[in-house]
Amino acid sequence: MSVRNALLALLEQGPRYGYQLRAEFEDRTGGTWPLNVGQVYTTLSRLERDGFVEGQGADADGHVVYAVTPAGRDEVASWFSSPVARTQPPRDELAIKLALAVSVPGVDVGTVIQQQRSATMTALQDYTRLKRRATGDDPHELAWGLVLDSLVFAAEAEIRWLDHCEARLRRAARDRTERPAVLTSAEPAEESESVETREATR
């Protein structure tokens, strides 16, 4: 899991205790994926069991400090040098919802798409507002900036996909006007519909 590797990578910079690791993880990712400290300590004890970190006893304030072992360094190096696997697609509620909306009678798919697009656009506007503030070039701000960009591009991809779904549905609705349309607000399809869409609906 990514948290495990992220914590190991942070420990490469020197021994740390749980709260420090959590703070540094959230600083670099802008708190996008909050960690609870219990999760951090559970992960650390697993890493210790596997020989990737070792406890160095408590510091003056009683925090248990961990350091990375040579095996842990190898683990970090191999994490950075191998791509993230795209095995099973993560469960996507929106894709599931649309798949059901088009196949269950009586659902206004056009409205489902439109509402989702507005909501995703609002989120995209929020991310962009955060981006406007984060302009620094120091590594920590850059780290957070890249995470933000990842959210921006993911939201953009979702909107593009929704546009694509809408265009396909309009086309499908137009192609069988004699049967009840899938899209209730069936208007003539866009002239500019992409070639792929046309190919796909053939």
Place this chain on the structure above:
Amino acid sequence: MNAVLELVTVTRVHGEGATEVIALSEVSFAAYAGELVAVMGPSGSGKSTLLTLAGGLDTPTSGAVRVEGTDLAALGQKGRAAMRRTSIGYVFQDFNLIPALTAVENVALPRELDGAGSRTARRAAVAALDEVGIADLAKRFPDEMSGGQQQRVAIARAIVGDRRLILADEPTGALDSETGEDVLRLIRERCDAGAAGVLVTHEARHAAWADRVVFLRDGVIVDESGSDRPDALLERAR
């Protein structure tokens, strides 16, 4: 507070009879000072028509287009041209710079055409180039600049002389993602400084720089997202 740009039930029909195409149908829309509004839609949705009407480059079949309270139709051809030189800044996808003129001459041109002395026009042009961060490129010709730099010149030309309405048609079209972002940042800053901006784009990532996003489909506004006007006003008043 008055809108800088206002479209009141605007319809634009091209051709007639069998070849009639309704590009925009009863669209009402406003952009206020300090606000950037994005208009999104696929090609053929009417977004470019909306922008050419707003810029006084075309006139509506019915309805009214007002810029700073003035009905563009009532101005006549000459008056609209004057309005375009003094109140409306236009940024195009392909920059539309004059190749035989330097950056500063391109930016000074609308002011000079409007009758400003060449010295005054040049001073305003240098200030505008400075505002977009390329004062040092003032004497370069367009073909001696990168795409991003040329678009900055085009933005300087759109804002020179404190114009309060900026209309941008896919301004990041030909630029890579980072350079495109710089262009949006500039337009955004200009709006934060008090101009009203309308950005036409088919890319959600660019539209997201706006305060409001208007979705056009087949010449009709189907949806809107973004912060409400009153909130935006409150934030600015703070």
